[in-house]
Amino acid sequence: MFDQLISRxxxxxxxxxxxxxxxxxxxxxxxxxLVVLVSLFGIFALADGFFTIGAGLALNxxxxxxxxxxxxxxGLLTLLNPAAAQLWFVYLIVAWATVTGVLELSGAYNLRxxxxxxxxxxxxxxxxxxxxxxxxxxxxxxxxxxxxxRFMWTVGGYAVLSGSLLLALALxxxxxxxxx
Numbered sequence: 001m002f003d004q005l006i007s008r009x010x011x012x013x014x015x016x017x018x019x020x021x022x023x024x025x026x027x028x029x030x031x032x033x034l035v036v037l038v039s040l041f042g043i044f045a046l047a048d049g050f051f052t053i054g055a056g057l058a059l060n061x062x063x064x065x066x067x068x069x070x071x072x073x074x075g076l077l078t079l080l081n082p083a084a085a086q087l088w089f090v091y092l093i094v095a096w097a098t099v100t101g102v103l104e105l106s107g108a109y110n111l112r113x114x115x116x117x118x119x120x121x122x123x124x125x126x127x128x129x130x131x132x133x134x135x136x137x138x139x140x141x142x143x144x145x146x147x148x149x150r151f152m153w154t155v156g157g158y159a160v161l162s163g164s165l166l167l168a169l170a171l172x173x174x175x176x177x178x179x180x
Contacts, residue, residue, distance in 0.1 A: 009173040016166030023159025030152035046075025067103040097137025104130030122172025129165040
């Protein structure tokens with residue numbers, strides 16, 4: 001499993017780059033209408049889900065695959081029914097953040113548990129990303145979303161931080177020694 005993850009480190013990097021790009025867009029243009037914000041989130045969730053499903057299938061890693069399925073489904077729902085997604089936008093983000101955060105923590109735990117000694121390093125980046133994602137979901141769930149700019153700065157800041165953690169994890173994965 002680790003050899004396949006090492007050879008596909010670029011998938012994790014692509015997820016990170018996508019998240020950072022989405023975050024920068026959200027930070028630079030927070031005043032856009034809700035329709036644009038919903039579409040951006042839908043595109044982000046769908047693309048992130050696509051990369052995560054691919055990684056999960058390539059690595060035969062169930063939690064990664066499930067994370068991709070949930071993200072992709074939320075992205076698809078957002079893009080196919082934008083009117084409903086506008087009404088449920090905050091709830092969609094909270095659901096995505098909760099499932100993704102839990103699965104990232106599970107993935108980090110499984111990485112740590114399945115490795116004897118210092119074979120891999122940087123799995124803590126996935127755990128930090130999981131905690132950050134859960135905190136983000138909690139902040140969105142409890143925070144006022146009436147002011148679009150503040151809401152999007154929160155979303156954008158999260159996306160940049162999360163994407164940076166994924167990029168750092170990808171660079172760590174790339175340096176892991178092969179087991180076979």
